[in-house]
Amino acid sequence: xxxxxxxxxxxxxxxxxxxxxxxxxxxxxxxxxxxxxxxxxxxxxxxxxxxxxxxxxxxxxxxxxxxxxxxxxxxxxxxxxxxxxxxxxxxxxxxxxxxxxxxxxxxxxxxxxxxxxxxxxxxxxxxxxxxxxxxxxxxxxxxxxxxxxxxxxxxxxxxxxxxxxxxxxxxxxxxxxxxxxxxxxxxxxxxxxxxxxxxxxxxxxxxxxxxxxxxxxxxxxxxxxxxxxxxxxxxxxxxxxxx
Amino acid sequence: xxxxxxxxxxxxxxxxxxxxxxxxxxxxxxxxxxxxxxxxxxxxxxxxxxxxxxxxxxxxxxxxxxxxxxxxxxxxxxxxxxxxxxxxxxxxxxxxxxxxxxxxxxxxxxxxxxxxxxxxxxxxxxxxxxxxxxxxxxxxxxxxxxxxxxxxxxxxxxxxxxxxxxxxxxxxxxxxxxxxxxxxxxxxxxxxxxxxxxxxxxxxxxxxxxxxxxxxxxxxxxxxxxxxxxxxxxxxxxxxxxxxxxxxxxxxxxxxxxxxxxxxxxxxxxxxxxxxxxxxxxxxxxxxxxxxxxxxxxxxxxxxxxxxxxxxxxxxxxxxxxxxxxxxxxxxxxxxxxxxxxxxxxxxxxxxxxxxxxxxxxxxxxxxxxxxxxxxxxxxxxxxxxxxxxxxxxxxxxxxxxxxxxxx
Numbered sequence: 001x002x003x004x005x006x007x008x009x010x011x012x013x014x015x016x017x018x019x020x021x022x023x024x025x026x027x028x029x030x031x032x033x034x035x036x037x038x039x040x041x042x043x044x045x046x047x048x049x050x051x052x053x054x055x056x057x058x059x060x061x062x063x064x065x066x067x068x069x070x071x072x073x074x075x076x077x078x079x080x081x082x083x084x085x086x087x088x089x090x091x092x093x094x095x096x097x098x099x100x101x102x103x104x105x106x107x108x109x110x111x112x113x114x115x116x117x118x119x120x121x122x123x124x125x126x127x128x129x130x131x132x133x134x135x136x137x138x139x140x141x142x143x144x145x146x147x148x149x150x151x152x153x154x155x156x157x158x159x160x161x162x163x164x165x166x167x168x169x170x171x172x173x174x175x176x177x178x179x180x181x182x183x184x185x186x187x188x189x190x191x192x193x194x195x196x197x198x199x200x201x202x203x204x205x206x207x208x209x210x211x212x213x214x215x216x217x218x219x220x221x222x223x224x225x226x227x228x229x230x231x232x233x234x235x236x237x238x239x240x241x242x243x
Numbered sequence: 244x245x246x247x248x249x250x251x252x253x254x255x256x257x258x259x260x261x262x263x264x265x266x267x268x269x270x271x272x273x274x275x276x277x278x279x280x281x282x283x284x285x286x287x288x289x290x291x292x293x294x295x296x297x298x299x300x301x302x303x304x305x306x307x308x309x310x311x312x313x314x315x316x317x318x319x320x321x322x323x324x325x326x327x328x329x330x331x332x333x334x335x336x337x338x339x340x341x342x343x344x345x346x347x348x349x350x351x352x353x354x355x356x357x358x359x360x361x362x363x364x365x366x367x368x369x370x371x372x373x374x375x376x377x378x379x380x381x382x383x384x385x386x387x388x389x390x391x392x393x394x395x396x397x398x399x400x401x402x403x404x405x406x407x408x409x410x411x412x413x414x415x416x417x418x419x420x421x422x423x424x425x426x427x428x429x430x431x432x433x434x435x436x437x438x439x440x441x442x443x444x445x446x447x448x449x450x451x452x453x454x455x456x457x458x459x460x461x462x463x464x465x466x467x468x469x470x471x472x473x474x475x476x477x478x479x480x481x482x483x484x485x486x487x488x489x490x491x492x493x494x495x496x497x498x499x500x501x502x503x504x505x506x507x508x509x510x511x512x513x514x515x516x517x518x519x520x521x522x523x524x525x526x527x528x529x530x531x532x533x534x535x536x537x538x539x540x541x542x543x544x545x546x547x548x549x550x551x552x553x554x555x556x557x558x559x560x561x562x563x564x565x566x567x568x569x570x571x572x573x574x575x576x577x578x579x580x581x582x583x584x585x586x587x588x589x590x591x592x593x594x595x596x597x598x599x600x601x602x603x604x605x606x607x608x609x610x611x612x613x614x615x616x617x618x619x620x621x622x623x624x625x626x627x628x629x630x631x632x633x634x635x636x637x638x639x640x641x642x643x644x645x646x647x648x649x650x651x
């Protein structure tokens with residue numbers, strides 16, 4: 001009974017703190033593996049199984065979605081893990097036997113065109129270099145965001161869910177990209193210019209404040225030095241927000 | 244859509260998609276900077292959605308209940324169901340809901356609008372409103388003694404019309420009888436159906452004349468009193484003081500159609516039967532010719548008594564049945580059905596008395612029945628049903644008395 005109380009308090013702490021969530025998941029990894037193995041009716045061959053990853057993210061969802069009124073946490077997490085694994089199995093079953101040209105073909109048998117496979121082999125080195133560059137850029141961005149007291153997890157938590165809000169944030173990003181002075185001032189002062197952006201972009205200040213961390217990440221990306229990431233967001237920066 | 248892995252944790256990874264969204268997904272051994280196509284995205288906790296869905300369902304259920312209740316209420320209390328046009332000279336239309344409450348009152352003509360000027364509807368009760376309007380009409384001089392109040396009811400069905408019609412007639416008759424002698428007419432707006440009359444009591448003074456679409460109840464109502472059965476003379480008064488000495492079959496049929504009435508021809512009705520007019524030989528029917536008459540059916544006696552047949556039921560004079568076989572007596576038949584004088588029914592004798600038959604059914608005198616004697620008495624047959632005298636049957640063929648047939 002006391003253990004259950006401790007677990008619940010840990011879960012409620014993990015709801016707010018992703019690091020705590022990660023720690024809790026690490027603590028309960030044997031439980032997650034056990035549930036996955038029970039579902040698969042076989043022992044996990046290796047820890048690289050997709051099913052284990054899915055079970056862990058399901059456990060994470062259980063942490064975020066748990067409430068005291070829903071009973072004990074572990075049965076709730078177990079139910080959620082099984083549900084997610086079932087979804088995954090159904091999705092895999094649907095795509096079994098169907099090969100898409102858009103699917104990555106690196107590990108697949110030669111169902112795809114040979115040209116694509118050859119192209120992938122030719123670009124393997126190039127891809128490795130690109131991934132390294134991207135990684136360096138992302139790490140630099142993470143450091144920059146840490147100066148603002150923001151992590152990627154925070155940004156993911158603060159990311160708008162509704163498309164309308166997302167478009168409003170993209171409008172802000174567009175305006176900031178067109179105003180280098182504003183970006184410079186932002187980097188120097190590390191103050192988010194919510195009032196000005198609200199006035200200039202005709203977006204509610206409340207909306208900007210609500211998604212402040214996300215907008216900080218976008219504004220930092222708009223500053224110099226993040227070409228790869230901006231290239232990834234080319235649809236947004238070309239005016240995709242207006243669509 | 245492509246995703247860049249931005250951050251990796253043991254249980255999840257943060258991805259950036261091409262639309263600029265930062266998402267969490269299952270970490271399938273990803274590395275930072277890796278581009279992936281098919282991540283398993285982390286689902287947002289469903290509590291909010293569930294609460295929202297529950298709230299929406301609750302609101303929807305409440306709205307449905309409210310709508311259901313309001314629809315019933317609206318249909319019962321706010322929708323016009325019946326329209327009653329009260330016409331005196333002013334014509335006023337009342338709109339009633341399904342519960343019979345007055346929704347609105349409006350003047351149809353100029354006088355109606357004048358009648359409603361300053362009128363404050365005190366109640367929703369249809370009868371109260373009608374009484375108020377009639378009172379106003381009286382006070383404003385539109386309605387006086389001998390006037391006529393017409394209630395034109397436009398009801399959705401016959402049952403409602405009958406209900407309202409009877410109710411209005413009863414209430415207004417009671418209401419107006421103490422003050423005015425006013426004629427109340429209730430008609431149906433479209434179909435012309437009528438309301439059964441409420442017959443006022445005899446001691447009602449002044450009487451309220453009731454007319455339903457111009458048909459006087461006294462003419463067609465079967466409850467019309469028959470000729471003074473309550474004031475009929477005592478039986479012994481109708482019997483002659485010196486009855487002819489005869490036995491029930493004291494006279495055998497001789498084939499003669501013409502027989503003498505002991506009371507004389509034509510005017511031999513008993514004098515002690517006041518009110519039996521027509522005993523003075525003014526026979527409405529007179530057969531002087533020979534009548535065919537079966538040997539077994541004859542009124543071949545001398546009847547000097549009272550013979551009143553009021554048929555309200557099946558009445559069969561068959562065989563050798565006889566009513567007051569000593570036909571100097573009183574013969575009263577009351578039935579509501581079919582009367583058949585067939586076979587050897589006999590009212591044999593010379594009828595000099597009163598013979599009144601009133602039947603509401605079918606009266607059939609089949610065969611060769613005949614009352615072919617000289618009746619000097621009163622014979623009144625009032626039949627409300629089919630009256631058939633088939634064959635050569637005849638009643639009072641050679642009556643010298645009063646013979647009145649009223650067949651409906």
